[in-house]
Amino acid sequence: MPTDTSERDDTDAAPDAALVALAEAHGVAASYWSFFGDHVQVPAGTLHAVLSAMGVDASDPAAGLARVEDDAWRRLLPPSVVVVQGAGELHVHVRDGHDVRLEIKLEDGSWRDLPIPWQQPRQRVVDGVALWRVRVPVPADLPLGWHEVYAQQIAHGEGGADADASCVLVVTPRRLDPPPSRPGYGGRAWGLMAQLYSVRSRGSWGIGDFADLADLASIAGDRGADFLLINPVHAAEVTSPIEPSPYLPATRRFLAPLYLRPEDIRESAYLSAADRARVDDLRAPVAASDDDPERIDRDAAWAAKRAALEIVHRAPRSAARALSLEAFRTAHGRPLEDFALWCALEEHYDGTDRPVEAWDIHSSLVADLRAQLADRVDFHVWLQWIADEQLGAAQQAACEAGMRIGVMHDLAVGVHTQGSDAWSLRDMYATGMTVGAPPDMYNQQGQNWNQPPWLPHALERAGYAPLRDMIRTLLRNAGALRIDHIIGFFRLWWIPAGIGADAGTYVRYDHEAMIGVLALEAHRAGAVIIGEDLGNVEPWVRDYLSARGILGTSVLWFERDGDRPLAPERYRTALLATVNTHDLPPTAGYLAEEHVTLRARLGLLEQPEAEARAQARAEREGMLAALRERGLLGPDASEEDVIEALHRYLIAAPSELLGVALVDAVGERRVQNQPGTDTQYPNWQVPLADSDGRAVLVEDLPGSARFAALARAVDEALRDRG
Structure with missing residues (x-):
């Protein structure tokens, strides 16, 4: 205990x-x-x-x-084993006076014996019993996949099995393939980066959605982009208030129905005139905010959408559609049912105190509510089916527009402490712990992200199935996945409840196993993996990821060589290089020192404002000087010229992928997320706008000279170097 x-x-x-x-x-x-x-x-x-x-x-x-x-010696077999194809071994612990027989059940259902080579095993006495450790190599010709090892321990001189055990054996690829690119680009590719909720159209419900994603992907693909990186679209709350941060979801496996477009559901075409009018009436107030450049209102958008989706859900489905829904439900099994039940419970207890028993998925109360709320469970299962369809349509649109990668998802570090995953997978998470980061120059008290950490040994006992299922679902309708804070696959900063973030410590994870599972699922999906490896990351971690074919990340402003910008030729090859990130202002705002202005207004500066401005100015002038040295910038350069030059500077790097922020392509100046704030700034709620503060809609992009100029500059420069 x-x-x-x-x-x-x-x-x-x-x-x-x-x-x-x-x-x-x-x-x-x-x-x-x-x-x-x-x-x-x-x-x-x-x-x-x-x-x-x-x-x-x-x-x-x-x-x-x-x-x-x-x-470890008490177990005949380990809980699970993850190996690289052609390598690895299995440790079997056999009682003295016994033999052992090993078989492998391959993922395809076939069986094969697992031979045990002659050896001099190690011995140990445990609980008064002499045990032998037998090291069994994993066959080099074993195919990639999820297999099972079965062991029978047989006493000498007896024919029957004395004891048996089984374990998961995962065979993973040694290395992922490089990212695909278009002919003539020298094996490199570029793409857009966007906060999906902020990118609205005239068909939106006050917030960007999967239909907008499809249109944006088509526009970008037509201009040479090979991917579209978006914020995490993990499911959040289904009742108000909805957490604005896409990096604090309720689950990382299932999708946010907030991004659905009700009119794109097939059954919408068969609504009665009265129901159709009701849907239109629900949309009108939130759609009126599509031109509002100030703030995204998730709660209003979801309240309208949920009511509309309930109307569409009641519409009859054809036999083929009903079978498709049932197949989706069967394929995702109990995890989908549990997530849908969590959603139903959120609605059931909305505005009231939830009894303790309701927080226990195994309680008799929850079992009763599963039956009582079956209709709402059905509704939330249906929402996931529709989300899967609409996200699939977006990926198809991206590929049809010429993208070689398509949609690039973003995986959050963890989940909300009271979210679906923490509830349904409670045994997988550490109670009384949250994760964060130790003190650094930006946060001298450390950071607490208020997310429960996975238990390393629980993952091993589960055969890494929760990780597999999460990655598999995210890559179902995508060509790439960015892993936020990928160092979390190696170690996480655990913070015990009731103490400061600075008083925590690191807990190690089996990175060989976790990265192996990630690589296997990416290989099967034909997907690219990017690990966000900024900050305090040991060099060996970056080398390890690169050796496995997982790209790292770099941000132009963070790459320094002493007091000068790092020469792009010294960037890594296996990399997604970008000018900025969502935690920095768009480039136009950065050049104008708006990050200093904002931090001063919010009281976040840890130095005098004049000193902070001097530092920002010196950093900016150093970068402009580097651009001029390379002939990328003229004497009378405009803001747009500087932004184009910064991207051309990055193209001189050997990095395989180049990301172009949509905010930079339209002149937006406001940051999406201001670290160190909660309610003081509208984090993750800023709509896409131009340099004059006017809302920019998806339909505006094809005719935007600024958008076209940056896309053309990046595409031409990349092809010239190809």
Whole structure:
């Protein structure tokens, strides 16, 4: 059982050697090197809290360490094994006086024996029983996929099985293929980056949607773009208020119905005149805000859409459509049913106090509500089916417009503590823990993202199925996936409840297994993977990802060589290079020092405003000087000229992918997200607008000279270097 740390008085005490050893054995860092170069000793209280959340009894660390070492030997087979094709081995623990027989059930249903080579195995006595560790190589010719190993332990001289076990065996590709590109581009490609909710059209319901995504992809593809990177479209709340941040979703597996276009659902064509009029009436007030450049109102948009979608849901479906829905429901199984039930419970308890039993998916109350709310569960399952269809249509439109990659999704680091995943997969998450980041130069108190971390050993016991299913769903209708904070596949900063973010510690994950699963699902989908590896990331991690064919990321303003911009020729090849990111102002705003103005207005500056402006000005002038040195900028350059020159500068890099922010292509100046703020700034709620503050709609883009000029400059420069 977890250790009760409620009365411990070791919050700031240094841990003893036994506790350090126990923590490290479970992947918990007892010390680490800070961003500032200091070697930090993690307090004993933090180690006890983290171990307790993992279900580890740390009351006697020496005994706990012995249990860790013995537990692996007690298992005939490990919980799961993830290997690279052509390599890897399996550790089998056999009792003295016994033989073992191993078979593999391949993913295609066929069987094959797993031979055990002669060897001198290691021996250990556990619980008074002598055990042998047998190392079994995974056959080099085993195909990629999800297989199962079955073991029978047989006593000498007896014919029957004495004990048996099974485990998941995942065979993954050594390396993913490079990103595809158009002929004549030298194996490189460029694409647009957009916050989908902000990109509206005259058909929108006050917020960008999957129909707008399809149109934007067609426009970009026609101009030479090969991908369209969008914000995470994970599902959030289904009742108000809806969390604005796409990086704090309720689930990372299923899609936000907020992005549906009701009129594009096939059954909408068969509504009665009265129902059609009702849908039009629901849309009118929120559609009137499509030209409003000030703020996206998710709650109003979803209230109108949900009412309209309920009308369409009641419309009869053809036999073929009904079969398609049923097939989708069967394919996604219990996880879809549980997510839909969570949505129904959110509605059922909206505005009231939820009983404790309702937070337990295994309670009798939840079982009763599953039956009682069956109609609402059906509705939310249907919403996911429609979302899958409309997202698939967007990916098809991207490919038909010439894109070689198409839609590029973004995977958030984690989920909301009270969201669907944390509820339905409760055993997969650490209770009383959230993830974040340790102190750095930008956040000297550290960061708490208020997301529960996955339990490393729970993932291993589950055969990494939750990770597989999440990646597989996201790549179902996409050509690429960006992983936000990919270092989370290697380690995460855990913060025990009730203490500051600076008092947490790192917890290691099995990156070989997690990256392997990611690579396998990407290989099967023919998808490109990009890992956001900015910040405090060890160089070996970047090298490892590159060796597996996973691209990194770079942002122009962050790439420095001392006090000068880093020469683009020194950028990595396996990279998505961009001028900016959603946590920075658009380039026009950055050049105008609007990030300093905003931070000063919000009281976020940690230095005098004049000093901050001087630094921003020096950074800008240094970049402009670098552009002039390369002949990319004339003496009387306009703002648009500078933005084009910055992108041409990046094209001189060998990086395989180049991202162009849509905000830069229309002259927007406002940042989408101001780090360090919550309600002080409308984060993730800023509509797309031009340099004059006028709303820009999808229909405006084909006729926008500024948009066309930047797209043409990037496309021509990339082809010239091809």
